[in-house]
Amino acid sequence: MTATPRMIRELREQARMPIDQELEALILQEYGAEPYPYTYTEQDLHEQIRKLILQHNPRPQTRPDSEELKGDCL
Numbered sequence: 001m002t003a004t005p006r007m008i009r010e011l012r013e014q015a016r017m018p019i020d021q022e023l024e025a026l027i028l029q030e031y032g033a034e035p036y037p038y039t040y041t042e043q044d045l046h047e048q049i050r051k052l053i054l055q056h057n058p059r060p061q062t063r064p065d066s067e068e069l070k071g072d073c074l
Contacts, residue, residue: 001040003031003049011049023056 008024011017
């Protein structure tokens with residue numbers, strides 16, 4: 001199994017994954033062809049694409065630092 005533009009469109013729409021054109025090109029370059037003599041499973045592709053998305057779109061820090069919490073612990 002390989003990544004296709006259709007698969008990426010479905011990830012954008014159904015899984016609501018933030019995939020821009022630059023990331024789409026990277027996904028297609030990396031996973032658009034089978035790595036002979038191996039093959040990708042659907043689970044492999046989804047996990048690898050998820051990791052690329054997290055690298056490309058880092059999540060903001062939502063947990064306060066421990067320094068910020070020290071003043072609130074009375």
